Amino acid sequence: MATIIDGRALAKKINAQTHKRVAKLNQQGIHPGIAVVIAGDDSASLIYTRNKHKKAMKLGINSILRKFPRDISQNELLAEIDNLNKDDSIDAILVQQPLPPQIDQKTITNAILPEKDVDGLNPLNLGKLFANQNTNHPIACTPRGIMRMLKEYEVQLKGQNAVIVGRSILVGKPLLALLNNADATVTMAGRNTRDLTKLTQTADILIVAAGVPHLIGAADVKAGATVIDVGINRLSTGKLTGDVDFDSVKEKAGLITPVPGGVGPMTIATLMEQTVDLAQWRHHG
C-alpha cells in the first residue's frame, strides 16, 4: 500500500511561504503582479483562470484578468501582450490555453517577454532549462511543482529510471529536462511508443500526462515505484479521474498522487510562487 502524496497540504505550505514573501516585498515597495490572458469562452479555461485570479488575490499578489472575445485577431492579441510586456506593474504573463484556431500558439508564446514568461514556454527559457544553465529562469509550473513534490517526499532521482508518458511542451518536455538535470535516466514515451507496459514497468519514477483516463493500471507499474498522475479527466458521471487507475495502482506503488488533490493544487501554488520569483528577479536581479 503506497504512501499517498498530499498535494493539497504541500500547496498550502508553499502558499503560506509565498504570502510571507509578498508581504516582505511590499515593505520594499514591490508589489508582484500577474496578468492572465484568456481568449474565448472555453468553460474549463474560465474556471482555471478564475481560480488563479482568486488565489493570487488571497496571497496579496495583484492579478488582472484580460478576457478577449474568441474572434480576436492574432495582431490584436500580440498588441495586448506587448502592452503587458511594457507594463511595469506586471511581473508574470500567463496566456491560457487553448487559444482560438486563428491564433498561432507559437507566435504568442515567443512574444511574451522571457522575464515575464511565468509558464516557461518561451524557447529561450526552455533552452536554458534544457541546457541546465543554473541561472534564474521560469520553468513550466506543473513540472516545477512535481519536482517540488518529489523533493518533499525525498524521492531519489540520481541514477533512477524515470519514464514520462506524454510529450507536451507544458508538462512532458520540461519534466524531461528537469529529471535529466537531476541525473535520472529518463525515457519519454508518447502515442507512438511500442509496448508501453514493458517500458513503464522499468520506471522507478513514473509520470503520466497523457490525458487518457486509467491508461496506467497495476500491471504497468513496478512494485514500489513513485507514480505521479498529471491527468485530469472528467468522466461521463461527472467524476474527476486521472490517467492512473488509482485504486489498483496504490496497492503496488511506493508513492502515488491522487486526482484530485495531487498535482493540481501544486501547479497553482507554483504559479503563485513563480510570480513572486519573477518580481524578485526583475527588481533584485
Place this chain on the structure above:
Amino acid sequence: MATIIDGRALAKKINAQTHKRVAKLNQQGIHPGIAVVIAGDDSASLIYTRNKHKKAMKLGINSILRKFPRDISQNELLAEIDNLNKDDSIDAILVQQPLPPQIDQKTITNAILPEKDVDGLNPLNLGKLFANQNTNHPIACTPRGIMRMLKEYEVQLKGQNAVIVGRSILVGKPLLALLNNADATVTMAGRNTRDLTKLTQTADILIVAAGVPHLIGAADVKAGATVIDVGINRLSTGKLTGDVDFDSVKEKAGLITPVPGGVGPMTIATLMEQTVDLAQWRHHG
C-alpha cells in the same frame, strides 16, 4: 553482418551540394562566411579548426580563423564575439571548445547572436529545437549530421526505441530533441545510469557519445540495431577508435558507423552546409 554506413561518401555528396549552393549565392552577391574562434593552443583543437578552415575555403566559403592566447580574458573574448556579431561578412560563428578555465562557456555561448550560432548552442536555438518549432534555426552539427545519415540509410524512427549514451549539450541533448521530434521513444543515459546493458539492448537505434573506448560491445546491442558511434578516442598505440567495439558489434548490428569515416566527416560537412543555411536565412529570411 551489418551494413557499414559510409560517412565519407555521404559527406562528399553534401559538400558537392554545398559547393553548388555557394556558387549560386555568389551570383546573387552573397558570400557565406564563417569565423572560427580559438583560445589557447590545445593541439587537437588546432587540428580541428585548421581542417574546418581548409574545407570552407575548398567549398568557396569565406573563412576567418581568430586565434587568441590562452590567457585572453572573458571580456576580451566577449568583445571579439561582439565584433563578429556585427560583422556583416560573417554568417556563422564557431567557438572551439574547450575554452581556457577563466572563460565561462555558458557566457560565451549566450553571447553569440542566435542567427550566427552555427553550433546551435545558444539557449534560444536549443529551446526552439526542443519545442519543435518548425522555423529556421541552427542545430548542433554532429546531431544534425547523424539525422542526415539515418535519413540516407532510410532508418525508421517513428515508434522505434532510441537510446542515447552521453548527455552533452553538443551531441546528446540536441539528438534527444531531434529523435523525440521524429516520434521515436528516446532514453538518454549517462554515467549514473543503472544497468546500461539492459537499456542498450532495448535500442532499435543506439547512439553512443560517451568518450569511453569500446564502452559498447556485441552483448550490449540488439540484433539488427542501428549503431551510431560518436566517440573518437586515440589509443596509446596512436590508433583512433570509437566508443563501440566495431569488430564484434558489426557482426550483430543491422547498420553501423565506423570510426573514423562515420560521424566525423558528416559533422564537418554539416557545419559547412549550415553556414550556407545561415547565410541564406539571413539574406532571404
